[in-house]
Amino acid sequence: xxxxxxxxxxxxxxxxxxxxxxxxxxxxxxxxxxxxxxxxxxxxxxxxxxxxxxxxxxxxxxxxxxxxxxxxxxxxxxxxxxxxxxxxxxxxxxxxxxxxxxxxxxxxxxxxxxxxxxxxxxxxxxxxxxxxxxxxxxxxxxxxxxxxxxxxxxxxxxxxxxxxxxxxxxxxxxxxxxxxxxxxxxxxxxxxxxxxxxxxxxxxxxxxxxxxxxxxxxxxxx
Amino acid sequence: xxxxxxxxxxxxxxxxxxxxxxxxxxxxxxxxxxxxxxxxxxxxxxxxxxxxxxxxxxxxxxxxxxxxxxxxxxxxxxxxxxxxxxxxxxxxxxxxxxxxxxxxxxxxxxxxxxxxxxxxxxxxxxxxxxxxxxxxxxxxxxxxxxxxxxxxxxxxxxxxxxxxxxxxxxxxxxxxxxxxxxxxxxxxxxxxxxxxxxxxxxxxxxxxxxxxxxxxxxxxxxxxxxxxxxxxxxxxxxxxxxxxxxxx
Numbered sequence: 277x278x279x280x281x282x283x284x285x286x287x288x289x290x291x292x293x294x295x296x297x298x299x300x301x302x303x304x305x306x307x308x309x310x311x312x313x314x315x316x317x318x319x320x321x322x323x324x325x326x327x328x329x330x331x332x333x334x335x336x337x338x339x340x341x342x343x344x345x346x347x348x349x350x351x352x353x354x355x356x357x358x359x360x361x362x363x364x365x366x367x368x369x370x371x372x373x374x375x376x377x378x379x380x381x382x383x384x385x386x387x388x389x390x391x392x393x394x395x396x397x398x399x400x401x402x403x404x405x406x407x408x409x410x411x412x413x414x415x416x417x418x419x420x421x422x423x424x425x426x427x428x429x430x431x432x433x434x435x436x437x438x439x440x441x442x443x444x445x446x447x448x449x450x451x452x453x454x455x456x457x458x459x460x461x462x463x464x465x466x467x468x469x470x471x472x473x474x475x476x477x478x479x480x481x482x483x484x485x486x487x488x489x490x491x492x493x494x495x496x497x498x
Numbered sequence: 499x500x501x502x503x504x505x506x507x508x509x510x511x512x513x514x515x516x517x518x519x520x521x522x523x524x525x526x527x528x529x530x531x532x533x534x535x536x537x538x539x540x541x542x543x544x545x546x547x548x549x550x551x552x553x554x555x556x557x558x559x560x561x562x563x564x565x566x567x568x569x570x571x572x573x574x575x576x577x578x579x580x581x582x583x584x585x586x587x588x589x590x591x592x593x594x595x596x597x598x599x600x601x602x603x604x605x606x607x608x609x610x611x612x613x614x615x616x617x618x619x620x621x622x623x624x625x626x627x628x629x630x631x632x633x634x635x636x637x638x639x640x641x642x643x644x645x646x647x648x649x650x651x652x653x654x655x656x657x658x659x660x661x662x663x664x665x666x667x668x669x670x671x672x673x674x675x676x677x678x679x680x681x682x683x684x685x686x687x688x689x690x691x692x693x694x695x696x697x698x699x700x701x702x703x704x705x706x707x708x709x710x711x712x713x714x715x716x717x718x719x720x721x722x723x724x725x726x727x728x729x730x731x732x733x734x735x736x737x738x739x740x741x742x743x744x745x746x
Contacts, residue, residue: 398553399590399649403604404580404656413603417594497594 279466283474288456292471295452296478302369302448303435309370310377310434311427317378318385332382339379345440347372352444365446373434380430388422389415421497428490432483449475502528504564504660504691505550511558512545512715519545521715522559527660527693532686534702534723535695537712538738543695546712547662550693551582564659580608583653583661587668589645591637591652597624598633601652609656616655623651627681643674647681660691667698679705699742703727711735 283289321332339347352368355361363371392415400410442451453471460467505527512520520542527533535543548554550561552568552575561568563578591600598620605616624630627647637645646666653661663682667675679701686692686705696702702709702723709726711719711734719726719735730736 393588395586395588395590396592399584399586399592401553402551402579402582402584402586402590403652404576404608405604406576406608409607413607414592418592421594 277460277464279464279468279470282456282460282464282467283470285460289474291452291456292449292474292478295447295449298366298446298448299435299438299450300482302366302373302438302441302446303431306370306373306377307431307434309374310381313374313378314381315385317382318389321382321386322389336379336383339376344372344376344437345443347376348440348444365441365444368444369438369441369446373438377430377434381427384423384426384430385419388419388426391422392418421493425490425494425497428486428493432486432490435483436479449478504529504531505693506562506565507546507550507559508562509559510546510549510556510561512542512549512554513557518715520549520556523712523715523717525710525717527691529659529691530689531707532690532692532694532705533708533710534706535693535710535712536697536699536702536738537718541712542715543712544664547584547664547693547695550662551579551584576608580604580656581659583656583658585646585649585653585661585663585666587665589637589642589649589669591645591649593637596634596636597629597640597648600637600648601655604652604656620651620655623655624648626684627651628677641674642670643677646670646674646678650678650681650685654685660693661685663692663694663696665695665697667696699727699739711738713738 277285283292317332317335320328321336323329348368351372352363352365356363356368396414396418397410400414405413438448439450441448442454445451447455453475457468457471503526505525507523507525510520510523510525511518523546525533525546535546537543545554549556550568552561552570552572555570563581566574566578568578569575591597592603595603598617601620601624602613602616605611605620606613621630621633624633627650629644629647629651632640632644632648637648640648650661650663650666666682667678670678675698679698682692682694683701683705694702694705704723706723709719709721709723710717711726711732713734719730719732721731725731726735727739730739
Protein backbone atom coordinates (compact mmCIF):
# COMPACT_ATOMS: atom_id res chain seq x y z
CA UNK A 277 0.00 0.00 0.00
CA UNK A 278 1.27 3.46 -0.79
CA UNK A 279 1.63 6.03 1.99
CA UNK A 280 -1.17 8.30 0.86
CA UNK A 281 -3.53 5.35 0.50
CA UNK A 282 -3.17 4.73 4.23
CA UNK A 283 -4.68 8.13 4.88
CA UNK A 284 -7.97 7.15 3.31
CA UNK A 285 -7.94 3.43 4.01
CA UNK A 286 -10.81 2.20 6.14
CA UNK A 287 -11.95 4.93 8.48
CA UNK A 288 -8.45 6.31 9.03
CA UNK A 289 -9.25 9.82 7.90
CA UNK A 290 -12.36 9.90 10.04
CA UNK A 291 -10.28 8.76 13.00
CA UNK A 292 -7.84 11.58 12.37
CA UNK A 293 -10.71 14.03 12.32
CA UNK A 294 -11.95 12.48 15.55
CA UNK A 295 -8.51 13.08 17.06
CA UNK A 296 -8.58 16.63 15.76
CA UNK A 297 -11.90 17.11 17.49
CA UNK A 298 -10.30 16.07 20.80
CA UNK A 299 -7.55 18.65 20.18
CA UNK A 300 -10.13 21.33 19.46
CA UNK A 301 -12.28 20.35 22.41
CA UNK A 302 -9.41 20.55 24.90
CA UNK A 303 -8.25 23.85 23.37
CA UNK A 304 -11.65 25.50 23.20
CA UNK A 305 -12.67 24.63 26.74
CA UNK A 306 -9.32 25.66 28.24
CA UNK A 307 -9.20 28.87 26.21
CA UNK A 308 -12.78 29.71 27.16
CA UNK A 309 -12.24 29.22 30.90
CA UNK A 310 -8.82 30.94 30.74
CA UNK A 311 -10.43 33.95 29.14
CA UNK A 312 -12.89 34.41 32.00
CA UNK A 313 -10.39 33.66 34.78
CA UNK A 314 -7.70 35.64 32.97
CA UNK A 315 -9.81 38.80 32.98
CA UNK A 316 -10.33 38.36 36.73
CA UNK A 317 -6.62 37.67 37.29
CA UNK A 318 -5.67 40.64 35.15
CA UNK A 319 -8.00 42.88 37.13
CA UNK A 320 -6.54 41.51 40.38
CA UNK A 321 -3.05 42.30 39.12
CA UNK A 322 -3.91 45.99 38.81
CA UNK A 323 -5.37 46.49 42.30
CA UNK A 324 -3.60 48.65 44.89
CA UNK A 325 -3.27 45.88 47.47
CA UNK A 326 0.33 44.70 47.36
CA UNK A 327 -0.33 41.28 48.82
CA UNK A 328 -2.89 40.50 46.12
CA UNK A 329 -0.49 41.68 43.42
CA UNK A 330 2.36 39.64 44.88
CA UNK A 331 0.29 36.45 44.96
CA UNK A 332 -0.78 36.95 41.35
CA UNK A 333 2.80 37.59 40.31
CA UNK A 334 4.05 34.43 42.02
CA UNK A 335 1.31 32.41 40.34
CA UNK A 336 2.20 33.86 36.96
CA UNK A 337 5.92 33.21 37.31
CA UNK A 338 5.54 29.69 38.68
CA UNK A 339 3.24 28.72 35.83
CA UNK A 340 5.49 30.28 33.23
CA UNK A 341 8.76 28.86 34.48
CA UNK A 342 7.67 25.24 34.37
CA UNK A 343 7.30 23.53 31.01
CA UNK A 344 3.72 22.58 30.21
CA UNK A 345 4.78 18.94 29.95
CA UNK A 346 5.93 18.94 33.58
CA UNK A 347 2.58 20.39 34.58
CA UNK A 348 0.79 17.68 32.65
CA UNK A 349 2.81 14.99 34.44
CA UNK A 350 2.31 16.58 37.84
CA UNK A 351 -1.44 16.84 37.43
CA UNK A 352 -2.06 13.57 35.62
CA UNK A 353 0.35 11.24 37.43
CA UNK A 354 1.22 13.11 40.61
CA UNK A 355 -2.14 14.35 41.75
CA UNK A 356 -4.00 11.27 40.65
CA UNK A 357 -1.66 9.03 42.60
CA UNK A 358 -1.37 11.12 45.71
CA UNK A 359 -5.05 11.94 46.13
CA UNK A 360 -6.62 8.88 44.61
CA UNK A 361 -8.86 11.02 42.43
CA UNK A 362 -9.10 9.33 39.07
CA UNK A 363 -8.67 12.07 36.52
CA UNK A 364 -9.00 11.24 32.85
CA UNK A 365 -6.15 12.38 30.66
CA UNK A 366 -8.42 14.83 28.94
CA UNK A 367 -9.59 16.36 32.23
CA UNK A 368 -5.99 16.67 33.42
CA UNK A 369 -5.09 18.31 30.12
CA UNK A 370 -7.90 20.84 30.44
CA UNK A 371 -6.87 21.64 34.02
CA UNK A 372 -3.25 22.22 33.02
CA UNK A 373 -4.08 24.28 29.97
CA UNK A 374 -6.52 26.37 31.98
CA UNK A 375 -3.92 27.02 34.69
CA UNK A 376 -1.43 28.05 32.04
CA UNK A 377 -3.89 29.97 29.87
CA UNK A 378 -5.25 31.90 32.85
CA UNK A 379 -1.76 33.03 33.82
CA UNK A 380 -0.86 34.19 30.31
CA UNK A 381 -4.27 35.73 29.71
CA UNK A 382 -4.13 37.56 33.04
CA UNK A 383 -0.80 39.06 32.12
CA UNK A 384 -2.18 40.21 28.76
CA UNK A 385 -5.20 41.79 30.41
CA UNK A 386 -3.00 43.55 32.96
CA UNK A 387 -0.72 44.80 30.19
CA UNK A 388 -3.64 46.12 28.16
CA UNK A 389 -5.12 47.93 31.15
CA UNK A 390 -1.95 49.69 32.22
CA UNK A 391 -1.14 50.59 28.62
CA UNK A 392 -4.11 52.98 28.51
CA UNK A 393 -2.53 56.40 29.12
CA UNK A 394 -3.58 58.39 32.17
CA UNK A 395 -4.80 61.26 30.02
CA UNK A 396 -7.49 59.01 28.56
CA UNK A 397 -9.00 58.68 32.03
CA UNK A 398 -8.62 62.38 32.74
CA UNK A 399 -10.09 63.49 29.41
CA UNK A 400 -13.09 61.30 30.05
CA UNK A 401 -13.55 62.61 33.57
CA UNK A 402 -13.10 66.19 32.44
CA UNK A 403 -15.96 65.69 29.98
CA UNK A 404 -18.19 64.83 32.92
CA UNK A 405 -18.40 61.10 32.26
CA UNK A 406 -19.36 59.02 35.28
CA UNK A 407 -17.19 56.09 36.29
CA UNK A 408 -19.34 53.50 34.50
CA UNK A 409 -19.50 55.68 31.38
CA UNK A 410 -15.75 56.26 31.48
CA UNK A 411 -15.05 52.54 31.51
CA UNK A 412 -17.89 51.61 29.18
CA UNK A 413 -17.21 54.11 26.42
CA UNK A 414 -13.53 54.93 26.77
CA UNK A 415 -11.36 52.50 28.72
CA UNK A 416 -12.79 49.03 28.09
CA UNK A 417 -13.26 49.45 24.30
CA UNK A 418 -9.62 50.48 24.01
CA UNK A 419 -8.50 47.64 26.25
CA UNK A 420 -10.38 45.10 24.15
CA UNK A 421 -8.84 46.46 20.97
CA UNK A 422 -5.36 46.10 22.38
CA UNK A 423 -6.15 42.71 23.79
CA UNK A 424 -7.86 40.86 20.96
CA UNK A 425 -4.85 40.23 18.70
CA UNK A 426 -2.82 39.02 21.68
CA UNK A 427 -5.58 36.73 22.86
CA UNK A 428 -5.78 35.16 19.42
CA UNK A 429 -2.04 34.64 19.35
CA UNK A 430 -2.15 33.00 22.74
CA UNK A 431 -5.00 30.79 21.54
CA UNK A 432 -2.99 29.49 18.59
CA UNK A 433 -0.08 28.82 20.94
CA UNK A 434 -2.38 26.85 23.23
CA UNK A 435 -3.85 24.86 20.33
CA UNK A 436 -0.39 23.88 19.14
CA UNK A 437 0.80 22.98 22.61
CA UNK A 438 -2.07 20.53 23.11
CA UNK A 439 0.00 18.11 21.03
CA UNK A 440 1.79 17.36 24.32
CA UNK A 441 -1.27 15.70 25.81
CA UNK A 442 -0.64 12.55 23.76
CA UNK A 443 2.12 11.94 26.31
CA UNK A 444 -0.43 11.44 29.07
CA UNK A 445 -2.40 9.04 26.91
CA UNK A 446 -5.02 11.34 25.42
CA UNK A 447 -5.76 10.22 21.88
CA UNK A 448 -5.82 13.59 20.21
CA UNK A 449 -4.94 14.05 16.56
CA UNK A 450 -1.22 13.40 16.90
CA UNK A 451 -1.76 10.21 18.88
CA UNK A 452 -4.32 8.94 16.36
CA UNK A 453 -1.81 9.63 13.61
CA UNK A 454 0.84 7.66 15.44
CA UNK A 455 -1.57 4.73 15.90
CA UNK A 456 -2.38 4.72 12.18
CA UNK A 457 1.30 4.82 11.25
CA UNK A 458 2.14 2.01 13.68
CA UNK A 459 -0.67 -0.16 12.45
CA UNK A 460 0.58 0.15 8.86
CA UNK A 461 4.28 -0.07 9.64
CA UNK A 462 4.82 -3.18 7.46
CA UNK A 463 2.53 -2.66 4.49
CA UNK A 464 3.09 1.12 4.14
CA UNK A 465 6.44 2.14 5.65
CA UNK A 466 6.27 5.66 4.21
CA UNK A 467 2.85 6.39 5.76
CA UNK A 468 4.49 8.56 8.43
CA UNK A 469 5.22 11.33 5.97
CA UNK A 470 1.65 11.40 4.68
CA UNK A 471 -0.07 11.10 8.01
CA UNK A 472 2.05 13.76 9.66
CA UNK A 473 1.63 15.99 6.62
CA UNK A 474 -2.12 15.61 6.94
CA UNK A 475 -1.89 16.55 10.62
CA UNK A 476 0.29 19.51 9.71
CA UNK A 477 -2.44 20.76 7.40
CA UNK A 478 -5.09 20.22 10.02
CA UNK A 479 -3.23 22.41 12.50
CA UNK A 480 -2.58 24.88 9.73
CA UNK A 481 -6.22 25.11 8.77
CA UNK A 482 -7.19 25.90 12.36
CA UNK A 483 -4.36 28.25 13.27
CA UNK A 484 -3.68 30.12 10.05
CA UNK A 485 -7.05 31.88 9.79
CA UNK A 486 -6.69 32.85 13.43
CA UNK A 487 -3.30 34.38 12.95
CA UNK A 488 -4.40 36.21 9.78
CA UNK A 489 -7.41 37.49 11.69
CA UNK A 490 -5.22 38.68 14.55
CA UNK A 491 -2.86 40.47 12.19
CA UNK A 492 -5.81 42.15 10.47
CA UNK A 493 -7.18 43.28 13.81
CA UNK A 494 -3.92 44.67 15.08
CA UNK A 495 -3.41 46.58 11.82
CA UNK A 496 -6.92 47.96 12.06
CA UNK A 497 -6.63 49.04 15.69
CA UNK A 498 -3.21 50.61 15.44
CA UNK B 499 -23.35 86.53 45.42
CA UNK B 500 -22.12 88.20 42.30
CA UNK B 501 -23.69 86.58 39.23
CA UNK B 502 -20.71 87.54 37.16
CA UNK B 503 -18.20 85.43 39.02
CA UNK B 504 -17.61 82.11 37.27
CA UNK B 505 -14.78 80.66 39.28
CA UNK B 506 -13.64 81.62 42.71
CA UNK B 507 -10.60 80.16 44.43
CA UNK B 508 -9.96 80.87 48.10
CA UNK B 509 -6.72 80.03 49.88
CA UNK B 510 -6.05 76.98 47.72
CA UNK B 511 -3.34 74.68 48.98
CA UNK B 512 -1.97 71.58 47.29
CA UNK B 513 0.71 69.35 48.76
CA UNK B 514 2.42 66.34 47.19
CA UNK B 515 4.15 64.45 49.98
CA UNK B 516 6.78 66.90 51.23
CA UNK B 517 6.36 69.33 48.35
CA UNK B 518 4.03 72.26 48.59
CA UNK B 519 2.85 72.77 45.02
CA UNK B 520 0.28 75.47 45.62
CA UNK B 521 0.63 77.57 48.73
CA UNK B 522 -2.48 79.64 49.24
CA UNK B 523 -3.94 81.06 46.04
CA UNK B 524 -6.91 83.37 45.68
CA UNK B 525 -8.33 83.86 42.23
CA UNK B 526 -11.56 85.17 40.82
CA UNK B 527 -12.53 84.85 37.17
CA UNK B 528 -15.52 86.74 35.83
CA UNK B 529 -17.76 85.92 32.91
CA UNK B 530 -16.16 86.66 29.54
CA UNK B 531 -12.72 87.11 31.02
CA UNK B 532 -9.57 85.50 29.65
CA UNK B 533 -6.94 84.90 32.30
CA UNK B 534 -3.49 83.72 31.28
CA UNK B 535 -1.33 81.87 33.79
CA UNK B 536 2.39 81.91 33.19
CA UNK B 537 5.41 80.97 35.21
CA UNK B 538 8.44 78.70 35.26
CA UNK B 539 8.01 74.93 35.00
CA UNK B 540 6.89 73.40 38.25
CA UNK B 541 5.45 76.64 39.59
CA UNK B 542 2.07 74.97 40.08
CA UNK B 543 0.12 76.55 37.23
CA UNK B 544 -0.96 73.27 35.62
CA UNK B 545 -1.75 71.81 39.02
CA UNK B 546 -3.91 74.83 39.74
CA UNK B 547 -5.93 74.18 36.57
CA UNK B 548 -6.32 70.52 37.49
CA UNK B 549 -7.61 71.48 40.93
CA UNK B 550 -10.21 73.72 39.35
CA UNK B 551 -12.13 70.77 37.93
CA UNK B 552 -11.40 68.33 40.69
CA UNK B 553 -8.77 66.18 39.01
CA UNK B 554 -6.54 66.61 42.08
CA UNK B 555 -7.37 66.34 45.75
CA UNK B 556 -6.56 69.60 47.56
CA UNK B 557 -5.20 70.02 51.05
CA UNK B 558 -6.67 73.38 51.90
CA UNK B 559 -8.87 76.20 50.72
CA UNK B 560 -11.78 75.88 48.34
CA UNK B 561 -12.85 76.22 44.72
CA UNK B 562 -16.29 77.37 43.66
CA UNK B 563 -17.91 77.29 40.25
CA UNK B 564 -20.86 79.67 40.21
CA UNK B 565 -20.94 79.38 43.97
CA UNK B 566 -21.00 75.57 43.97
CA UNK B 567 -18.05 73.88 45.67
CA UNK B 568 -15.77 71.76 43.46
CA UNK B 569 -14.82 68.81 45.64
CA UNK B 570 -12.48 66.03 44.60
CA UNK B 571 -14.05 62.58 44.60
CA UNK B 572 -17.58 63.85 45.19
CA UNK B 573 -20.52 62.63 43.18
CA UNK B 574 -21.53 66.20 42.40
CA UNK B 575 -18.28 66.57 40.50
CA UNK B 576 -19.68 65.04 37.29
CA UNK B 577 -22.33 67.75 37.14
CA UNK B 578 -19.80 70.49 37.75
CA UNK B 579 -17.35 69.14 35.21
CA UNK B 580 -19.98 69.39 32.51
CA UNK B 581 -19.74 73.14 32.95
CA UNK B 582 -15.95 73.15 32.73
CA UNK B 583 -14.24 72.40 29.43
CA UNK B 584 -10.67 71.24 29.79
CA UNK B 585 -8.10 70.77 27.02
CA UNK B 586 -4.82 69.00 27.76
CA UNK B 587 -1.34 69.21 26.34
CA UNK B 588 -1.55 65.72 24.80
CA UNK B 589 -5.02 66.23 23.26
CA UNK B 590 -6.59 63.22 24.96
CA UNK B 591 -8.83 62.38 22.02
CA UNK B 592 -10.20 58.86 22.23
CA UNK B 593 -8.34 56.89 19.54
CA UNK B 594 -11.08 54.32 18.95
CA UNK B 595 -13.67 56.93 17.95
CA UNK B 596 -13.92 59.20 14.94
CA UNK B 597 -13.47 62.92 15.48
CA UNK B 598 -17.22 63.41 15.29
CA UNK B 599 -17.91 60.64 17.82
CA UNK B 600 -15.32 62.15 20.15
CA UNK B 601 -17.07 65.47 19.95
CA UNK B 602 -20.55 63.99 20.34
CA UNK B 603 -19.81 61.67 23.27
CA UNK B 604 -20.34 64.10 26.14
CA UNK B 605 -23.44 65.88 24.79
CA UNK B 606 -25.09 62.55 23.96
CA UNK B 607 -24.11 60.44 26.96
CA UNK B 608 -23.63 63.01 29.70
CA UNK B 609 -26.07 65.75 28.74
CA UNK B 610 -28.43 63.33 26.98
CA UNK B 611 -29.31 65.81 24.26
CA UNK B 612 -31.06 64.69 21.05
CA UNK B 613 -28.68 63.28 18.46
CA UNK B 614 -29.74 65.42 15.48
CA UNK B 615 -29.28 68.63 17.38
CA UNK B 616 -25.89 67.56 18.75
CA UNK B 617 -24.69 66.47 15.33
CA UNK B 618 -25.64 69.77 13.73
CA UNK B 619 -23.85 71.71 16.44
CA UNK B 620 -20.80 69.45 16.39
CA UNK B 621 -20.46 69.80 12.63
CA UNK B 622 -20.86 73.57 12.82
CA UNK B 623 -18.10 73.80 15.43
CA UNK B 624 -15.81 71.49 13.45
CA UNK B 625 -16.38 73.66 10.38
CA UNK B 626 -15.57 76.72 12.41
CA UNK B 627 -12.11 75.37 13.33
CA UNK B 628 -11.52 74.10 9.80
CA UNK B 629 -12.09 70.41 10.47
CA UNK B 630 -15.39 69.89 8.67
CA UNK B 631 -13.84 67.37 6.29
CA UNK B 632 -12.15 65.46 9.12
CA UNK B 633 -15.30 64.57 11.04
CA UNK B 634 -15.21 60.94 9.95
CA UNK B 635 -11.45 60.54 10.43
CA UNK B 636 -9.80 58.86 13.39
CA UNK B 637 -7.48 60.92 15.60
CA UNK B 638 -4.41 58.99 14.40
CA UNK B 639 -5.10 60.26 10.86
CA UNK B 640 -4.86 63.88 11.98
CA UNK B 641 -1.88 66.13 12.57
CA UNK B 642 -1.17 67.31 16.11
CA UNK B 643 -2.67 70.72 15.42
CA UNK B 644 -5.81 69.19 13.96
CA UNK B 645 -6.14 66.85 16.93
CA UNK B 646 -5.81 69.75 19.33
CA UNK B 647 -8.44 71.76 17.46
CA UNK B 648 -10.73 68.73 17.61
CA UNK B 649 -10.07 68.47 21.35
CA UNK B 650 -11.04 72.12 21.76
CA UNK B 651 -14.27 71.50 19.89
CA UNK B 652 -14.95 68.48 22.08
CA UNK B 653 -14.74 70.65 25.19
CA UNK B 654 -16.68 73.46 23.58
CA UNK B 655 -19.66 71.47 22.38
CA UNK B 656 -21.09 71.05 25.88
CA UNK B 657 -21.33 74.86 26.18
CA UNK B 658 -19.12 75.08 29.25
CA UNK B 659 -19.17 78.12 31.52
CA UNK B 660 -15.41 78.20 31.46
CA UNK B 661 -12.60 76.63 29.43
CA UNK B 662 -9.34 75.52 31.01
CA UNK B 663 -6.49 75.20 28.51
CA UNK B 664 -3.43 73.46 29.91
CA UNK B 665 -0.36 74.15 27.74
CA UNK B 666 -2.31 73.09 24.71
CA UNK B 667 0.44 73.94 22.22
CA UNK B 668 3.41 72.58 24.16
CA UNK B 669 3.53 69.38 22.11
CA UNK B 670 3.05 71.00 18.70
CA UNK B 671 5.27 72.09 15.82
CA UNK B 672 5.55 75.89 15.52
CA UNK B 673 3.30 76.11 12.48
CA UNK B 674 0.59 74.14 14.18
CA UNK B 675 0.85 76.27 17.29
CA UNK B 676 -0.39 79.16 15.21
CA UNK B 677 -3.48 77.44 13.87
CA UNK B 678 -4.49 76.25 17.33
CA UNK B 679 -3.93 79.60 19.03
CA UNK B 680 -5.96 81.36 16.36
CA UNK B 681 -8.89 79.20 17.37
CA UNK B 682 -8.40 80.24 20.97
CA UNK B 683 -8.12 83.92 20.04
CA UNK B 684 -11.37 83.55 18.16
CA UNK B 685 -13.02 82.11 21.27
CA UNK B 686 -11.73 84.98 23.40
CA UNK B 687 -13.09 87.51 20.93
CA UNK B 688 -16.48 85.86 21.14
CA UNK B 689 -16.61 86.23 24.87
CA UNK B 690 -15.64 82.77 26.15
CA UNK B 691 -14.46 82.65 29.74
CA UNK B 692 -11.05 81.00 29.84
CA UNK B 693 -8.07 80.26 31.99
CA UNK B 694 -5.05 79.55 29.83
CA UNK B 695 -1.71 78.11 30.88
CA UNK B 696 0.87 78.81 28.21
CA UNK B 697 4.51 79.49 27.42
CA UNK B 698 3.68 81.49 24.29
CA UNK B 699 4.24 85.05 25.44
CA UNK B 700 3.14 86.83 22.27
CA UNK B 701 -0.08 84.86 22.36
CA UNK B 702 -0.54 85.57 26.06
CA UNK B 703 -0.26 89.29 25.45
CA UNK B 704 -2.75 89.16 22.59
CA UNK B 705 -5.39 87.01 24.23
CA UNK B 706 -5.30 87.95 27.91
CA UNK B 707 -7.48 90.35 29.81
CA UNK B 708 -5.34 89.62 32.82
CA UNK B 709 -1.95 87.95 33.19
CA UNK B 710 -0.97 86.08 36.32
CA UNK B 711 2.60 85.10 37.06
CA UNK B 712 2.99 82.18 39.41
CA UNK B 713 6.16 81.02 41.11
CA UNK B 714 6.73 78.64 43.97
CA UNK B 715 3.04 77.94 44.34
CA UNK B 716 1.92 81.53 44.85
CA UNK B 717 0.79 84.41 42.65
CA UNK B 718 3.70 86.79 42.21
CA UNK B 719 2.11 89.37 39.98
CA UNK B 720 -1.29 89.98 38.46
CA UNK B 721 -1.80 92.72 35.89
CA UNK B 722 -3.39 93.57 32.54
CA UNK B 723 -1.18 92.40 29.64
CA UNK B 724 -0.07 95.88 28.59
CA UNK B 725 1.23 96.62 32.04
CA UNK B 726 2.59 93.15 32.72
CA UNK B 727 4.61 92.73 29.56
CA UNK B 728 5.95 96.28 29.27
CA UNK B 729 6.05 97.69 32.77
CA UNK B 730 5.90 94.87 35.26
CA UNK B 731 5.62 95.73 38.94
CA UNK B 732 7.85 93.00 40.31
CA UNK B 733 11.48 92.14 39.70
CA UNK B 734 10.46 88.47 39.49
CA UNK B 735 8.21 89.21 36.53
CA UNK B 736 10.90 91.23 34.75
CA UNK B 737 13.39 88.44 35.29
CA UNK B 738 10.95 85.84 34.02
CA UNK B 739 10.11 87.86 30.92
CA UNK B 740 13.79 88.48 30.19
CA UNK B 741 14.25 84.74 29.65
CA UNK B 742 12.12 85.05 26.51
CA UNK B 743 14.21 87.71 24.78
CA UNK B 744 17.66 87.35 23.32
CA UNK B 745 20.35 89.83 22.39
CA UNK B 746 23.87 89.32 21.22
